[in-house]
Amino acid sequence: MKHINVLLRNIPFTVQNDAPWAGVDAGVKGLLEADIPVLKAYGDFDSVTEDDLKLFKQSLALDIVPSAKNFTDSELALLSLAELGYTAIDVYGALGGRKDHELMNIQLLAHEELRNIDIRLLNETNEIMLLTEGEYILQRDYDKKYVSFIPLYDDTLLTLEGFKYDLEDTYVSIGRTLTVSNEYNEKNVVINTDKDILMIKSTD
Template sequence: MKHINVLIRETDAPVSDMGDSPWAGVDHGVYLLLKAGIIPSYTYGDFDSINEIERQYIDDRLDIDPVESEKDDTDLEIALLDLAEKGYGSIDVYGATGGRLDHLFGNTQLLLHPGLAEVKIRIIDAQNVLELLREGEHEPLRNPAMEYVSFIPIFASTVLTLVNFKYPLDHARLELGSTLTISNEFTHKKAHVKTSRPILMIQSSD
């Protein structure tokens, strides 16, 4: 499965430690990648979040093609859909959780985009790894750097089964607003999850 990393903005997870996977930069993320010595394979955005000095720094090193500032889709949505069309089945997104809350919720909503249904997308920062588990059965692996795991229902009457967790569940029905599945813990390296509807899984550390 083809994998790529995406950087949107500043992140407390150092991009230089992310291995040899290619990178895509979105808006200010392009500048940050270049400053870190990484040439992005793809660039996206209207570049309205960079100043003139940063824009010149980018132009001296890359030929970018900004999109219009007034558009229906966010820069990240444009990037993810294009990368999916290019055949990337696994995408890790960095810099999507800090700053404005509307951006955070919008970025999370993208995990439900029908055009991304076949793509495994994770939103990552130094304390969290967030991903969408679609309806069905899953065997998630514990991230050794993350002590806790939470499940956030995003559809009413989600039926959830958890095996190999500190607090197991057997066909528990979750309603919106429920906090029953916050701050659970893995008891084994691999667990078993069965969900009747898509649900958010977040592995976290303090």
């Protein structure tokens, strides 16, 4: 597994692993201020100052794109890293801030070129990932009490085993709240879905 971390914005974050880092726009500044080496840098850099940009150029090979474009900096970075062969990507700064960006960052998990990559969107209290069609046997996350499943398609057939509220061959649809705020009940849990679904683990 080829693993990398990505920082999308200059925000406080906690390093959870020793994988290399990529920065996106102001996320580059956040990494440099934390004395973290930047392996790749992406974006139009419209949210940093000219002095910041000059500093970046002294030590980094920047992939600068125009501000007027048909994709976000987040999409650019994730697609580029996928092309470079990264199969596990932890993304910080994707949640919070502007709601349009937050919603699109979540939807990027279902991008046809990204949906089969292990991408996690992380902040202090949440972890969001996409489960594609199939069966998953996962270990309980003792750091996050709640786990929710948000369907991306109507009539998603879902089975949950090892949770406080198990389901057996139950259809869930967009806008229904049946699978929100579940909890683990066993050390190992089983999830079976016939369509893409979001799995969200959260603390209080």
